[in-house]
Amino acid sequence: MELVTMHAHTNYTGHGHGTVAELVNAAAATGISAIAVTEHYPMSEAMDPTNEVSMPWERMPQYLIDIAAAAAAHPAMDVLPGCEVDWLGAQEDRDFSALDFSNFVHVLGSVHYLDGWAFDDPAQEARWHDVGVDAVWRRYFEVWCEAASCREAPFACMAHPDLVKKFGYRPSFNPQPLYDQAAEAVVAGGRMVEVNTSGLTYACAELFPAPDLLRTFFRAGIPCTIGTDAHDPAVVARNLMPGLRAMYDAGYRCVTVPTKSGDRREIVLE
Structure with a gap:
């Protein structure tokens, strides 16, 4: 079937590898028909002083030029300009406007920070033991639901919904009520x-989202797309087939994909 990835990164940040051209070339070589290049949207110097996490503001024009050039070099592919925007909550110190995102077709919303703490950063993992696994899970979904339901945020799609499980820490309670709240928030937004x-490569060894959470999204009628979250061209198509099978098992019969025009199309799951 047709393969797509709506989440991919480059060397425009300090933790990614490969140019936009190298990423798109690799996608074309694997038979991917549509790719959204979704580099991390710039953050302030206070939040990301070395641009390890996000793209520098001054490189944004060249980033868009590179995506346009890659699209021109691969006319048979849909090469979509996108970005991933971190929800920072009370720590947000950027001023957003619709104009800021007018050049992007696909804008991902993500939660990597809980009250300023990068909970999925291996260098900050020790804090999990101070806060407590159950408390982190509850706070994560509280913050995630704030992001997902906020109509003023620029997100079209919520990325890696249960990233909180990345290190393999699981709550002592049944998370289904949190999953129900997450679905309600996405519908509201x-x-x-x-x-x-990418979840299959981490300690959790499970796709984001977990099967029960994905089924909850399906029951709520929420459209679903797919992304590899590749930070290196070599893994641009990583685990797409397991991801598509998980969607089918959850009840989905199509993958929803943004288009160059800003609309959406559906790919039938076979």
Whole structure:
């Protein structure tokens, strides 16, 4: 079937590898028909002083030029300009406007920070033991639901919905009530969610989202897309087939994909 990835990164940040051209070339070589290049949207110097996490503001024009050039070099592919925007909550120190995102077709919303703490950063993992696993899970979904339901945020799609499980820490309680709240928040925000295949490479050894959470999204009628979250061209197509199978098992019969025009199309799951 047709393969796509709506979440991919480059060397425009300090933790990614490969140019936009190298990423798109690799996608074309694997038979991917559509790719959204979704580099991390710039953050302030206070939040990301070395641009390890996000793209520098001054490189944004060249980033868009590179995506346009890659699209021109691969006319048979849909090469979509996108970005991933961190929800920072009370720590947000950027001023957003619709104009800021007018050049992007696909804008991902993500939660990597809880009250300023980068909970999924291996260098800050020790804090999990101070806060407590159950408390982190509850706070994560509280913050995630704030992001997903906020109509003023620029997100079209919520990325890796249960990233909180990345290190393999699981709550002592049944998370289904949190999953129900997450689905309600996405519906309230009018957004998509993604199956993010990178979860299979982490300690959790499970796609984002978990099967029960994905089924909860399906029951709520939430459109779902897919992304590999590749930070290196070599893994641009990583685990797409397991991701598509998980969607089918959850009840989905199509993958929802943004288009160059800003609309959406559906790919039938076979």
